[in-house]
Amino acid sequence: MSTTLFDKVWDAHVIRKIKDGPDVFFIDRHLIHEVTSPVAFLGLKSRNNTVLYPERTFATADHNTPTINQHLPVEDPLSVNQLKALEENAAEWGISHWGLGHQKNGIVHVVGPENGITLPGATIVCGDSHTSTHGAFGAIAFGIGTSEVEMVLSSQCIMQPKPQKMRINVNGKLGLGVTPKDVALFIISQLTTSGATGYFVEYAGDVFRNMTMEGRMTVCNLSIEMGARGGIIAPDQKTFDYVKGRLYAPKGADWDKAMTYWETLSTDDDAVFDKEFTFDGSAIEPMITYGTNPGMGTGISNNIPNAEEVEGGIDSYKKSLNYMGFAEGDTMIGKKVDYVFIGSCTNGRIEDFRAFASIVKGRKKAENITAWLVPGSHVVEADIKKEGLLDIFTEAGFALREPGCSACLAMNDDKVPVGKLAVSTSNRNFEGRQGPGSRTILASPLVAAATAVTGVLTDPRTLL
């Protein structure tokens, strides 16, 4: 029978099927961080359970960490507690731990792929919804809650009903200034934030084939923003080349064995999906959001739609625009912006900083802009320096911060102040996401760069 890539990987991990219930689902690799794991370890202890496979769990501190002066003691006592809890729990159970300052430290979804924790055909979970990122490698990866973190620690399994299957095809040649982020924001704007709820999405078509691994990670990362549990892209030579030689990737004979398996990981020609969408890549513009959920997105040169034109409740739509301080019919280009954030597990990899540099090179940061450039990991930070991008940034008046989630969720001090408007390469524009009262426009690193040098929301195509 013809099956999909998703079925192949999923079915290979089911230990037991419960009638009218979930599957008992084996997890190959588990990522943890300081915010969603402490209560799971407490639960483990209170039940007198142990960590079944410590070597299958990997810890990094990222959500709550400062992005300047990481060599100094962390100031916020509550953050210190969480960082300490992570460190102590990892030490107690023999879990690998890349804490603050460790050269492998960084955002969980950036360090996973960098270190070969992320592998094709693997199942990967983490207490963070953007775990979907790892699907770029042909893995099944999704976010879980803290109860499930405890399940994985104590049993290396979770109990999950198998999601339905969706395929999204995008073909054609992407236009100038159109990045993987724009492709993803475009898809979300078409499907809405709940359009893929209950589904696992496979991305197919030449647009994704032609993307780098970084680009594919950006796309899979944003799957959750249309409600999908995760996204997956069939592995190919690019994937294998990326994985080979990394710290936790198979080596020698194990590698050859893995390759034999990985080469079977694609969807059979006549496999059937529960739902399928096809889009024309050449019709996609650089995208921006104008509201308070990632589905409220449009091409940068469009005006904000009228309430009558959009799906869903008019009151919720108006509430959202009201929060943003925008009106129906507004032109977005030219809106005065206060903050620019480039970073996060969505767009905090080296390619994103290259894109940012391509526009700010030879230009100057606009006076009214506060810019936060936050690499996704120390490895990304080192590459930025090695490739000479830091010099370009410094020349243009930008400073580079240290790695972490930073203003993506604003748990640390990187908070956009009340009422200020930010253009962010992260993934969520919810009310207050980047700080209480903050207003967020989601966009690509190119839009962020164009805005950072002009001070107003700017179409990057005018500067390329």
Next chain:
Amino acid sequence: MAYDKFQILKSTAVPLPIENVDTDQIIPARFLKATERVGFGDNLFRDWRYNPDNSPKEQFVLNNPIYKGKILVGGRNFGSGSSREHAAWAVYDYGFRCVVSSFFADIFRGNCLNIGVLPVQVSAGFLDKIFKAVEANPETEIEINLSTQTITILASGEKESFDINDYKKENMLNGYDDIDYLTKMTTEIKAFAKTRPF
């Protein structure tokens, strides 16, 4: 036993007729710094509920004393966004045992079920009936019967059935959770793990 049994819940309800309520609204990230599961109810809907100076926002429903009860009724696509289980903890800790909506985000729904909050998905039409009934009379009682999988607006007798898989239903009726189940399977899991290539 992981949490209290859930069998029949009869209560007034708190209406929140807003769509796409995301978990950042349910509990903003800056309140996720605890290392223990206590006190999250205080910050439920923090930024909708309080001004920056911590004074209550009068117009927000949780600050309106006429609405109370163990059932929270939300608009479509409730619980989208971040996977933070803290959102479900905040709902529970505040005193809700059930959330009713016409559509739930996946992870939030799963998190609720894992901690003993029952997500009840109803049709858009029925959701509207609940909103209207509760707004017309805040004393309106709603009954949720997990065994029969029905939700009833008691005053009018209007009723709808809801879905839940048998496994989760048994768990909630008895107060078991998945960890109880999984830790009984260790031998099987270990045998399986040996077959994994990585």
